[in-house]
């Protein structure tokens with residue numbers, strides 16, 4: 368039996384919830400509403416809303432949370448029950464161990480770490496590499512690349528002003544704004560003609576049919592501009608794959624994220640544009656996740 372929040376005794380330092388009972392309250396309430404991942408969401412919310420990490424949660428679980436934190440938990444619970452995803456409630460998502468603001472942009476997914484690792488591998492032997500990211504969104508890829516390779520310089524583009532602004536916030540938060548230049552551009556339209564060592568993109572790739580049946584938590588909270596890839600989901604690849612040739616040095620690398628069933632079609636676009644060493648990489652779940660090739 369979960370005691371409702373408004374029935375919990377509250378006086379003096381006793382806010383009515385400690386870290387553990389806050390987590391338990393949220394988990395049971397989410398379960399009762401048949402929300403998936405109730406336990407995970409409850410823990411993420413308690414940690415995010417109170418500002419403690421998992422080790423502190425274990426050590427200080429029976430300490431009472433503050434009155435302010437109690438109110439944040441109450442409001443977050445209502446928002447989650449109304450269908451808002453945890454990362455939108457918190458305002459950030461973690462990507463490759465770093466925190467990214469997600470105002471007005473696609474919330475970066477852990478699947479995208481496959482493209483990040485592929486890009487790091489591609490420039491592993493290139494000193495001071497220059498990289499171009501098309502459609503940077505939160506900047507999760509460009510900023511993480513700049514953090515992981517202190518000698519790299521990046522140009523991060525997007526057609527969305529909200530994305531360029533949020534990517535700027537994230538670049539500053541991680542101390543790499545001097546090496547991550549941002550540019551508003553419709554794919555290659557305003558990209559300067561200079562050779563890059565690598566170009567990468569996680570473009571919109573959801574088919575028109577799948578867009579019509581997206582779960583509400585995606586459709587209502589991630590921008591359509593970041594998702595919709597045209598009738599067959601391949602519109603952006605038809606521009607990016609041939610277009611990147613003009614931006615790459617000889618031997619330069621192009622990598623793109625794909626939908627799980629797009630490996631063959633996107634690899635064929637790489638081959639048709641004359642790339643060599645074309646390779647499809649799976650994600651940890653074994654699903655095709657990226658395609659890459661070299662000039």
Ligand SMILES: C[S@@+](CC[C@H](N)C(=O)[O-])C[C@H]1O[C@@H](n2cnc3c(N)ncnc32)[C@H](O)[C@@H]1O
Pocket residue numbers: 472473474475476479501502503504505506507508524525526527530552553554569570571572592593594
């Ligand atoms: C799937 S999101 C990827 C965001 C981020 N790179 C990530 O991996 O989380 C695709 C991004 O492409 C941008 N985009 C869509 N159409 C574009 C275009 N014509 N030119 C440049 N960027 C575009 C969207 O605004 C969005 O930020």
